[in-house]
Amino acid sequence: MAQAADTAGAKRRTRATKEPAMSREQLLQAYHDMLLIRRFEEKAGQLYGMGLIGGFCHLYIGQEAVVVGMQACLEPGDQVITSYRDHGHMLATGMEARGVMAELTGRIGGYSKGKGGSMHMFSREKGFYGGHGIVGAQVSLGTGLAFSNWYREAKNVSLTYFGEGASNQGQVFESFNLAALMKLPNIFIIENNKYGMGTSVERASASRDLSKNASPWGIPGEQVNGMDVMAVKEAGERAVAHCRAGNGPYLLEMKTYRYRGHSMSDPAKYRTREEVQKMREQSDPIETARKALLDQGGTEAELKRIDDEVKAIVQDAADFAQTSPEPDERELWTDVLIEEAR
Amino acid sequence: MGVQILMPALSPTMTEGKLSRWLKKEGDAVKSGDVIAEIETDKATMEVEAVDEGTLTRILVPEGTEGVSVNSPIAELDGGGANGARPQAPGHDTAMPQQPAPPAAASSAVGEVAKQAEDHGAVAARGQARGEGAAKAGEAAAAPEKDWGPTKPITVREALRDAMVAEMRADADVFLMGEEVAQYQGAYKISQGLLDEFGPRRVIDTPITEHGFTGMAVGAAMTGLKPIVEFMTFNFSMQAIDQIINSAAKTLYMSGGQLGCPIVFRGPNGAAARVAAQHSQCYASWYAHVPGLKVVAPWSAADAKGLLRAAIRDPNPVIVLENEILYGQSFECPVAEDFVLPIGQAKIERAGKDVTIVAYSIAVGWAMQAAEELAQQGIEAEVINLRSIRPLDAATIAASVKRTNRLVTVEEGWPYANIGTEVAMQVIEAAFDWLDAPPVRVTGKDIPMPYAANLEKLALPTVADIVGAVKRVTYK
Ligand SMILES: Cc1ncc(C[n+]2csc(CCOP(=O)(O)OP(=O)(O)O)c2C)c(N)n1
Ligand SMILES: [Mg+2]
Numbered sequence A: 001m002a003q004a005a006d007t008a009g010a011k012r013r014t015r016a017t018k019e020p021a022m023s024r025e026q027l028l029q030a031y032h033d034m035l036l037i038r039r040f041e042e043k044a045g046q047l048y049g050m051g052l053i054g055g056f057c058h059l060y061i062g063q064e065a066v067v068v069g070m071q072a073c074l075e076p077g078d079q080v081i082t083s084y085r086d087h088g089h090m091l092a093t094g095m096e097a098r099g100v101m102a103e104l105t106g107r108i109g110g111y112s113k114g115k116g117g118s119m120h121m122f123s124r125e126k127g128f129y130g131g132h133g134i135v136g137a138q139v140s141l142g143t144g145l146a147f148s149n150w151y152r153e154a155k156n157v158s159l160t161y162f163g164e165g166a167s168n169q170g171q172v173f174e175s176f177n178l179a180a181l182m183k184l185p186n187i188f189i190i191e192n193n194k195y196g197m198g199t200s201v202e203r204a205s206a207s208r209d210l211s212k213n214a215s216p217w218g219i220p221g222e223q224v225n226g227m228d229v230m231a232v233k234e235a236g237e238r239a240v241a242h243c244r245a246g247n248g249p250y251l252l253e254m255k256t257y258r259y260r261g262h263s264m265s266d267p268a269k270y271r272t273r274e275e276v277q278k279m280r281e282q283s284d285p286i287e288t289a290r291k292a293l294l295d296q297g298g299t300e301a302e303l304k305r306i307d308d309e310v311k312a313i314v315q316d317a318a319d320f321a322q323t324s325p326e327p328d329e330r331e332l333w334t335d336v337l338i339e340e341a342r
Numbered sequence B: 001m002g003v004q005i006l007m008p009a010l011s012p013t014m015t016e017g018k019l020s021r022w023l024k025k026e027g028d029a030v031k032s033g034d035v036i037a038e039i040e041t042d043k044a045t046m047e048v049e050a051v052d053e054g055t056l057t058r059i060l061v062p063e064g065t066e067g068v069s070v071n072s073p074i075a076e077l078d079g080g081g082a083n084g085a086r087p088q089a090p091g092h093d094t095a096m097p098q099q100p101a102p103p104a105a106a107s108s109a110v111g112e113v114a115k116q117a118e119d120h121g122a123v124a125a126r127g128q129a130r131g132e133g134a135a136k137a138g139e140a141a142a143a144p145e146k147d148w149g150p151t152k153p154i155t156v157r158e159a160l161r162d163a164m165v166a167e168m169r170a171d172a173d174v175f176l177m178g179e180e181v182a183q184y185q186g187a188y189k190i191s192q193g194l195l196d197e198f199g200p201r202r203v204i205d206t207p208i209t210e211h212g213f214t215g216m217a218v219g220a221a222m223t224g225l226k227p228i229v230e231f232m233t234f235n236f237s238m239q240a241i242d243q244i245i246n247s248a249a250k251t252l253y254m255s256g257g258q259l260g261c262p263i264v265f266r267g268p269n270g271a272a273a274r275v276a277a278q279h280s281q282c283y284a285s286w287y288a289h290v291p292g293l294k295v296v297a298p299w300s301a302a303d304a305k306g307l308l309r310a311a312i313r314d315p316n317p318v319i320v321l322e323n324e325i326l327y328g329q330s331f332e333c334p335v336a337e338d339f340v341l342p343i344g345q346a347k348i349e350r351a352g353k354d355v356t357i358v359a360y361s362i363a364v365g366w367a368m369q370a371a372e373e374l375a376q377q378g379i380e381a382e383v384i385n386l387r388s389i390r391p392l393d394a395a396t397i398a399a400s401v402k403r404t405n406r407l408v409t410v411e412e413g414w415p416y417a418n419i420g421t422e423v424a425m426q427v428i429e430a431a432f433d434w435l436d437a438p439p440v441r442v443t444g445k446d447i448p449m450p451y452a453a454n455l456e457k458l459a460l461p462t463v464a465d466i467v468g469a470v471k472r473v474t475y476k
Helices: A002-006 A026-047 A066-069 A086-091 A097-104 A137-151 A168-181 A228-244 A273-283 A285-295 A300-321 A329-333 B112-116 B120-136 B156-170 B193-199 B210-222 B232-248 B284-288 B302-314 B362-378 B394-405 B419-434 B452-460 B463-473
Strands: A081-082 A128-131 A156-165 A184-191 A221-225 A250-255 B004-008 B015-022 B035-040 B045-051 B054-059 B065-069 B073-078 B151-155 B174-178 B201-205 B226-230 B265-267 B295-297 B318-322 B330-334 B349-352 B355-359 B383-384 B388-389 B405-409 B441-442
Touching: A026 A097, A026 A228, A026 A285, A026 B210, A066 A086, A066 A156, A066 A184, A066 A228, A066 A285, A066 B362, A081 A086, A081 A137, A086 A097, A086 A128, A097 A300, A128 A137, A128 B120, A137 A156, A137 A168, A137 A184, A137 B120, A156 B054, A184 A228, A184 A285, A184 B045, A184 B065, A184 B318, A221 A228, A228 A250, A228 A285, A250 B295, A285 A300, A300 B004, A329 B174, B015 B045, B035 B073, B054 B232, B065 B330, B065 B388, B120 B330, B120 B349, B151 B156, B151 B302, B156 B193, B156 B330, B174 B193, B193 B201, B210 B226, B232 B265, B232 B318, B284 B318, B295 B302, B302 B318, B302 B330, B302 B388, B330 B362, B349 B362, B355 B362, B355 B394, B355 B452, B355 B463, B362 B463, B394 B405, B405 B419, B419 B441
Parallel strands: A081 A128, A081 A156, A156 A184, A184 A250, A221 A250, B174 B201, B174 B226, B226 B265, B265 B318, B295 B318, B355 B383, B355 B405, B405 B441
Antiparallel strands: B004 B073, B015 B035, B015 B065, B035 B045, B054 B073, B151 B330, B295 B388, B349 B383
């Protein structure tokens, strides 16, 4: 089997032998998108501290390259689904910062009218299917999105994101089998940020190379530097091409890192400050992109313009999220069931 | 002009915290990412890191201050450097608002439930004092609680831990497993210290694989081991419900009595605060439906300790439905070494003659608060704390209704086929002729839990709802 050979996880092509994974324009866009996620999340953290956001709030800071690099591989009609750590995915799919932030503050202007909160937002228009709170559940759901592409004979692919912690759930393996059996165009993306809450990947999984987790089913897998948006894009293109060509599912293990705690109330005693600091200083995806842009002849002024633009979007979103009214009391009873037709 | 640094909210249920330590002093320069203070929340000690740069000009709240409310100014920073600050956010898990005080927000981040729960310990004590008086006057006819002697106030969190510690010391076959129970000391800090005392063979961190580890625990129980399975919250027990019902609950029967299943499933159940639909559900009704399971739902610290100990000793599968909002609440609890409570017996928390209010878990506190309000209006409510949901103490409930002739049930869960439905039906079967009004159920709304603060508040039962229901059944 051709796919089986790929499961060794070998990085087949090196960047030197072919075109760079991203054009300058694309890299500028990626820089913009990653920075938007970063600033958005910092603002969300601040609003949480002020009591304007409640409940769980899982920030994506540190992991921006994964979702931005993958999104750059997509075409209209492709689908994205993920867990509760979803703000970055939503912004990457083009959902508006205003609507996401207003959902965080529980206001009517939010994507779910304030009824879903941080963990539960959706946009069919942008192909974003949530926002799921039960660890692992989105993996079968994402397989279902891919199923619909197969059923409709559409050329679209589904990106199914989940954490390395979630990768141990039984339904993940059931999904591998289903997707391989039916050759569904699903890209399983493990965002391996090293920890599932307070448990390191080594303490949760006996598998030492998660990219091989689906190899018994013949699903090709790769380990990817998830802190480098160009590396992500490059691997993403391979995976997408594989799926679109009708070869069935693909698995990408993104090696990444979350700088913040699991959610807002995590004292993060399971890792050292030095570990976090080292990742931030040596592997930051935004810094890496910034350096690459400067190396390619970009100017500080150009980047500053992007910084300012992003800041303005985030400030506008935060203002909107605080002025949008709370949902009307009648919203309590809507959307439980679709009312009778006609 | 300087900016104020405000006390940050660092957990879903935090309304105030202790400013335990300043790591910067007045005059110090502060850089983005610097740890400036340590704060003790309701769950943990957290580091507060700076977002912006500047000089710490004034400390407004000295270290060691307890009960500092969220959003109150704790220090002042000269904003001079703020513009030049690297807008990088701090690492770890802290949020440091360095803005002027926000405009009064329409919503509060902390759910209404959390606030309603604030004085359950006090209301319990007042009910108890009153109950004893009433009992002496011959008003309450139920079997009195066994007197366990001296008590001291402990939190529900401590009570649960103490129960596990006591049973694990007494029986080497008892062990704890679940997500984050060992090294992290429990996601909600229930298993604090257990790993230290009992080691990794008996306090086991599992991967996030509920279906698998639940089945594994049930299998171990079939051989006579006595697992305590912690679900981080009962919402996640849904991943494992097949093993609980099809394997744990039915094997004794299917094996003609050969294979028992001495296992405990425990964890927080029901709504916490602002965690939305997938994380805010009451499973009492789900598990109570199943023959072969026992289901208990403690309210107070004494309930928690006594019922969990009984659950661990019980040779059957027992579901222990805890409540996150109650974890930090203190109640008087007997200190006696051998303190335990029988599964299947309700407790009259407050004696009264005009109406019987039946509740469990956090709703008992709301019922007690409602009873105090009603007393001021001349209505004496008897509050029954179910403690055990299956088996149900139908006798205590029926006896009470025969005295009061009126029934109101209170719970957080959905109305359809809920525990109140069962209680009301059993009362109708046993004491129909004594009822002077149709029973009324006070429940959560028949909808998935919304996230928005205003809607969440409306979705949950309130003390006012209970008072209203009592007035309906008493025709007041
Ligand atoms: C079925 C289930 N079990 C437990 C939880 C609690 N929980 C939420 S997130 C999480 C850790 C998940 O880690 P990982 O999959 O690595 O994702 P990350 O948070 O690192 O993005 C846990 C245990 C849950 N939400 N659902
Ligand atoms: Mg993880």
